Amino acid sequence: GAVVSQHPSRVICKSGTSVKIECRSLDFQATTMFWYRQFPKQSLMLMATSNEGSKATYEQGVEKDKFLINHASLTLSTLTVTSAHPEDSSFYICSARDWSGGAGKETQYFGPGTRLLVL
Amino acid sequence: EDQVTQSPEALRLQEGESSSLNCSYTVSGLRGLFWYRQDPGKGPEFLFTLYSAGEEKEKERLKATLTKKESFLHITAPKPEDSATYLCAVQAGGANSKLTFGKGITLSVRP
Numbered sequence: 001g002a003v004v005s006q007h008p009s010r011v012i013c014k015s016g017t018s019v020k021i022e023c024r025s026l027d028f029q030a031t032t033m034f035w036y037r038q039f040p041k042q043s044l045m046l047m048a049t050s051n052e053g054s055k056a057t058y059e060q061g062v063e064k065d066k067f068l069i070n071h072a073s074l075t076l077s078t079l080t081v082t083s084a085h086p087e088d089s090s091f092y093i094c095s096a097r098d099w100s101g102g103a104g105k106e107t108q109y110f111g112p113g114t115r116l117l118v119l
Numbered sequence: 120e121d122q123v124t125q126s127p128e129a130l131r132l133q134e135g136e137s138s139s140l141n142c143s144y145t146v147s148g149l150r151g152l153f154w155y156r157q158d159p160g161k162g163p164e165f166l167f168t169l170y171s172a173g174e175e176k177e178k179e180r181l182k183a184t185l186t187k188k189e190s191f192l193h194i195t196a197p198k199p200e201d202s203a204t205y206l207c208a209v210q211a212g213g214a215n216s217k218l219t220f221g222k223g224i225t226l227s228v229r230p
Contacts, residue, residue, distance in 0.1 A: 032215055043206065043220045093162045104170070108153065108218060110162040
């Protein structure tokens with residue numbers, strides 16, 4: 001299957017600093033990428049949909065000025081957590097939609113996740 | 120509103136004991152139903168996509184089936200390495216519509 005990478009896999013930062021997480025589709029082009037947040041023993045919570053070359057669409061309750069998303073190329077989307085606070089500590093997972101199977105046959109592949117700890 | 124319900128919440132099996140995981144869904148216009156496997160501390164790993172009722176897909180000890188109301192993930196003769204959380208998700212509507220996830224089923228297979 002297709003491969004999606006994330007970097008870094010783990011990051012620890014001080015409160016008030018900003019952290020950038022990269023998501024790359026390695027063997028396919030992704031016009032659409034997604035960012036999720038996952039709390040312990042819970043399912044994935046969609047934060048935003050990232051479309052290449054346009055502004056991201058945020059889910060209700062997600063602060064767009066705090067979670068900046070940029071999708072500047074067909075293989076890269078970034079999530080920047082600005083002025084991070086301890087409550088932003090979480091597991092962040094990106095995914096990318098692969099259209100190579102044809103119309104109506106798209107598949108969504110996930111990255112390995114990034115563990116963020118804000119002290 | 121699209122809804123996905125997975126049951127049971129947790130399942131414990133003995134190695135070799137076959138069973139099925141259930142995913143019930145309510146959507147208007149199913150575009151695809153997805154099964155993923157997630158290990159602790161990792162991102163979900165893609166298993167299957169099913170697009171229409173009656174469709175079946177297999178991979179090693181796993182077989183996914185789909186009806187108009189639910190999907191089953193059948194696990195035949197499971198091994199301890201099949202222990203994981205299995206997530207079901209549906210996509211409805213247009214091509215760029217988001218996935219709606221169930222809460223997942225945590226499977227433990229004892230040797």
